[in-house]
Amino acid sequence: MAQQIEQTRTKAAREGSPWTGLWAVVLKEMADHLTSARMRILEILIVLTAGGTIYTALQSLRENIGQDRFIFLRLFTTARDPIPAFVGFLLFLVPLISIALAFDAINGEFNRRTLSRLLAQPIYRDALLLGKFLGAFFTQAIVLTAIWLLIIGLGLIGLGLPPNVEEVGRSFLFLLATIFYGGIWLALALTFSITFRQPATAALASIAVWLFFTVFWEILADLLAQVVRPVRIGFPQEILAQAQLAQTLGRFSPNTLYAETMVALLQPSVRSLGFLLPSQLQGAIIGAPLPLGQSIILTWPQLTGLIAATILLFALGYVLFQRQEIRA
Amino acid sequence: MAELVIETHDLTKKYGDFTAVDRLNLSVRAGEIFGLLGPNGAGKTTTILMLLGLTEPTSGSVRVLGMDPARRPLSVKARVGYMPDLIGFYDELTAIENLAYTAKLNGIPRGELNSRIQDVLERVGLSHVANQRVGTYSRGMRQRLGVADVLLKRPQLIIMDEPTQGLDPEGAREFLKIILTLKDEGITILLASHLLHQVQATCDRVGLFREGRMVLVGSVPELARQVLGGAYRIYLEVDGSRQELAGSLRRLPGVVNVITRDDRILEVEAEKDIRPDVAGSVVSAGGRLLRLDAETQSLDDIYSRYFQEVEHGAAN
Numbered sequence: 209m210a211q212q213i214e215q216t217r218t219k220a221a222r223e224g225s226p227w228t229g230l231w232a233v234v235l236k237e238m239a240d241h242l243t244s245a246r247m248r249i250l251e252i253l254i255v256l257t258a259g260g261t262i263y264t265a266l267q268s269l270r271e272n273i274g275q276d277r278f279i280f281l282r283l284f285t286t287a288r289d290p291i292p293a294f295v296g297f298l299l300f301l302v303p304l305i306s307i308a309l310a311f312d313a314i315n316g317e318f319n320r321r322t323l324s325r326l327l328a329q330p331i332y333r334d335a336l337l338l339g340k341f342l343g344a345f346f347t348q349a350i351v352l353t354a355i356w357l358l359i360i361g362l363g364l365i366g367l368g369l370p371p372n373v374e375e376v377g378r379s380f381l382f383l384l385a386t387i388f389y390g391g392i393w394l395a396l397a398l399t400f401s402i403t404f405r406q407p408a409t410a411a412l413a414s415i416a417v418w419l420f421f422t423v424f425w426e427i428l429a430d431l432l433a434q435v436v437r438p439v440r441i442g443f444p445q446e447i448l449a450q451a452q453l454a455q456t457l458g459r460f461s462p463n464t465l466y467a468e469t470m471v472a473l474l475q476p477s478v479r480s481l482g483f484l485l486p487s488q489l490q491g492a493i494i495g496a497p498l499p500l501g502q503s504i505i506l507t508w509p510q511l512t513g514l515i516a517a518t519i520l521l522f523a524l525g526y527v528l529f530q531r532q533e534i535r536a
Numbered sequence: 537m538a539e540l541v542i543e544t545h546d547l548t549k550k551y552g553d554f555t556a557v558d559r560l561n562l563s564v565r566a567g568e569i570f571g572l573l574g575p576n577g578a579g580k581t582t583t584i585l586m587l588l589g590l591t592e593p594t595s596g597s598v599r600v601l602g603m604d605p606a607r608r609p610l611s612v613k614a615r616v617g618y619m620p621d622l623i624g625f626y627d628e629l630t631a632i633e634n635l636a637y638t639a640k641l642n643g644i645p646r647g648e649l650n651s652r653i654q655d656v657l658e659r660v661g662l663s664h665v666a667n668q669r670v671g672t673y674s675r676g677m678r679q680r681l682g683v684a685d686v687l688l689k690r691p692q693l694i695i696m697d698e699p700t701q702g703l704d705p706e707g708a709r710e711f712l713k714i715i716l717t718l719k720d721e722g723i724t725i726l727l728a729s730h731l732l733h734q735v736q737a738t739c740d741r742v743g744l745f746r747e748g749r750m751v752l753v754g755s756v757p758e759l760a761r762q763v764l765g766g767a768y769r770i771y772l773e774v775d776g777s778r779q780e781l782a783g784s785l786r787r788l789p790g791v792v793n794v795i796t797r798d799d800r801i802l803e804v805e806a807e808k809d810i811r812p813d814v815a816g817s818v819v820s821a822g823g824r825l826l827r828l829d830a831e832t833q834s835l836d837d838i839y840s841r842y843f844q845e846v847e848h849g850a851a852n
Contacts, residue, residue, distance in 0.1 A: 222607075222609075223607065223608045223609065223610050223611060224610040224611075228610060228643070229640070229641045229643070232637065232640035232641050233641075235640075236637050236640075240626075320624045320625075320626065320627070321620065321622050321623065321624025322624040322625065322626065324590070324618070324620040325618070325619075325620055325623060325624065325638075325682075325685070326641070327590055328588055328590070328613055328616075328617075328618035328620070329613060329638060329641040329642055329689075330609075330610045330611075330613040330614040330641070330642060330643070330689075331610075331613075331641055332609070332610075533591065534585065534590050534591070
């Protein structure tokens with residue numbers, strides 16, 4: 209009996225680890241990305257924006273060194289006409305990088321006719337897909353970390369001050385959030401590269417989703433909130449309910465999640481990402497910065513939301529890829 | 537009896553209502569070259585994908601090297617080399633870089649990597665272009681690189697899907713030569729193709745596919761006997777009265793039928809090779825023999841005859 213159970217168990221189990229060959233795929237992907245012309249164009253683009261925005265930020269920050277405890281964080285958020293702040297650029301540069309890294313991940317292999325040859329090697333599909341994702345994810349993480357270090361370096365030279373511990377912690381968490389914000393678009397583009405046979409279609413679909421969330425989602429969320437929770441009489445409760453629904457809906461967009469995380473982490477004086485009623489502010493010193501721990505608690509739902517969305521989208525792509533027929 | 541490398545039992549694959557492979561019973565012995573023949577869409581590629589565990593069978597069982605590819609895909613794929621039709625490589629990488637990727641996916645130890653890559657490149661005659669980007673390769677060179685790619689894992693069985701498609705005659709000939717050297721090393725080869733001459737020249741046994749079913753199996757002479765009824769055709773080009781000559785030829789023992797073709801050609805259908813008798817008969821009947829050809833039994837004839845018969849039968 210026991211033997212029988214053992215037999216059925218070994219029969220049901222898949223042989224070997226699903227991650228056999230994973231690192232071979234990851235390293236190959238990273239080598240491809242880091243040497244590709246596509247990546248070089250993106251690097252030039254991002255270095256130019258970082259350099260430009262930080263330079264203009266420095267111009268305006270130099271005047272009030274010593275007055276602000278978090279002057280390093282201001283490097284990221286200070287805008288001076290006509291150039292927006294660096295974080296503003298990140299909001300659309302990061303999706304662009306991610307989409308560019310992943311839109312032809314699977315269909316590219318298919319069109320080069322390397323997919324069936326790859327899958328005939330002793331690896332599972334799991335390893336190939338996760339390897340593709342991690343390869344692009346690490347590439348993106350390397351690029352963003354390099355930019356982050358570059359900005360801190362420029363800040364050191366330009367401001368002549370070292371960042372304090374809290375600034376380093378906050379900007380590091382901000383970097384982490386940025387990487388996972390990219391992860392969402394990476395997983396999305398990867399999923400489209402599985403569903404669409406043509407890389408151009410996959411790229412276009414990814415950009416369409418991005419545009420939808422950047423431009424239309426906010427408008428749509430407001431409209432929906434007005435329909436579902438109309439203000440009939442004009443009670444404050446009605447207005448509040450409508451605004452809260454609009455905000456909740458707005459948070460389905462990764463852009464909103466990222467923007468809120470950004471605000472909470474880079475502006476220590478922000479105490480809430482929702483609505484504050486005067487009663488809730490009793491005893492608070494307006495404008496006093498929150499400690500890092502409190503800011504993390506404040507932005508925890510947004511941070512986990514970014515990570516969860518990345519994992520969910522990847523899981524969707526994973527299921528689609530496992531079911532896909534390999535032949536043309 | 538030789539050990540079976542591939543064994544399928546009532547293997548079936550359905551895509552919705554469409555049956556791609558229908559109750560296939562295939563056995564391939566160790567060390568032989570087996571040809572899968574059939575028109576496009578007959579189910580050859582689907583069969584191959586099931587042998588590799590890349591597609592799950594709807595019903596029936598598969599054993600490759602004694603293992604079930606759906607349950608133990610890694611062990612099967614570590615021992616079986618697969619060359620897909622129109623094989624692709626990363627054009628921007630060199631041959632060595634492409635092979636190094638395959639080697640790493642196969643878990644070949646780092647220390648052996650270089651020597652094994654050099655070794656397989658030498659065997660397919662690509663050492664001199666090893667550091668060129670694969671994008672610059674001709675079709676024939678890519679195909680040979682495909683063989684190198686497969687040999688890297690030191691397979692016991694190699695499955696090739698339309699390996700000579702799109703090659704020029706010289707390239708195809710060289711390619712078939714490589715296949716024969718692999719057989720000498722004891723590697724079993726399964727070759728799917730619709731290019732009959734090449735299959736005939738290389739394969740020990742062939743299986744004929746039609747609409748998902750394997751309708752004929754055996755060596756080429758065996759199939760010829762089955763399909764062509766063992767007929768042996770002799771073509772004569774003669775000068776003289778053809779009616780008279782045909783009459784005397786009919787009287788020869790072993791002759792089944794004599795057909796007079798256009799002006800000078802006579803076609804003799806015989807039970808066996810009776811060329812000397814035919815020649816003697818023509819000369820003694822006063823005819824002048826200009827040319828005498830015997831038709832070898834080719835897979836072409838078997839193939840076209842078989843499908844003609846089937847279609848004819850279906851039409852009735």
